[in-house]
Amino acid sequence: MPKPIRIIAGLGNPEEKYERTLHNAGFWFVDALARKYGGSYRYEKKFDADFCRINLHGEDVWLVKPQSYMNLSGQPIRAVMDYYRLRPAELLVAHDEIDLPPGTVRLKAGGGHGGHNGLRDIIRHCGADFLRLRLGVGHPGEKHKVTNYVLKRGSGDVEAAVERNIDDAIDMMPDLVDGDVNAAMKKLHTKDQTVD
Known part of the structure; x- marks a missing residue:
């Protein structure tokens, strides 16, 4: 039986210049x-x-934003998990996903890092047995353009699509706090609104 989610880590870079990238x-x-x-x-x-700490659906849930930069996110997350005696199965990591178009959001259990350096570091420190909230931001079309693409703001349409995905993901959080990953996936995966 899946574990209820008790820690949610959002990945990002801490400097103000990266805030809306x-x-x-x-x-x-x-x-x-x-x-x-x-x-x-x-x-x-x-x-x-x-x-x-927030109270979500009657349960305490810890929100974490590592301040170590994206590629070194694992140690801060591990430190919170160790302090509160939480296991990777109680962790949800929210991150940008270039392999999904804007307007698409997916919940994924376990797996590899898919080239995402933040996930790579979390797997190194915590193992791979955690949930991922993959927020589609799209791909620039060519591999050598990826870094520049994700480190800048998206178009208005892309940002609006990501924000809609965030709203949809928040709506399914009570299911994750209850440990019902299947219900959360069903809610989330039927709401895609891709942007061309």
Whole structure:
């Protein structure tokens, strides 16, 4: 039986210049959760992360934004998990996904990193047995353009599609907090609204 989600980590880069870049879609998601559920972030040195607790569907859930930069996200997440004695199966990681078009969001259990350096580092520190919320941001078409693409703002249509995906993902969070991954996937995967 799947474990209920108790820690949600959003991936992104901490500097203000990256705040609205596509690579920070994971931060956008946990920020939206904090707004909806009255969470207030504070920096925790022992985790090297911005951190807050929310009450979601009657359960305490910890939101984490590593401040170590995307490619070094694993250690801050591991530190929170160790401190609260949480297992990888209780972790949801929200991140940008270039292999999905804007307007598509997917929930995935386990697996590899798919070339995402933030996921690579989390797998190195925590193992691969965690849920991923893959927020589609699209692909620039050529591999050598990916870094520049994700480290800038998306078009208005792309940003709006990602924000809609975030709203849809927030709607399925009570199912994840209850440990019902199948119900969450069903809700989420039937709401795609891709942008051409």
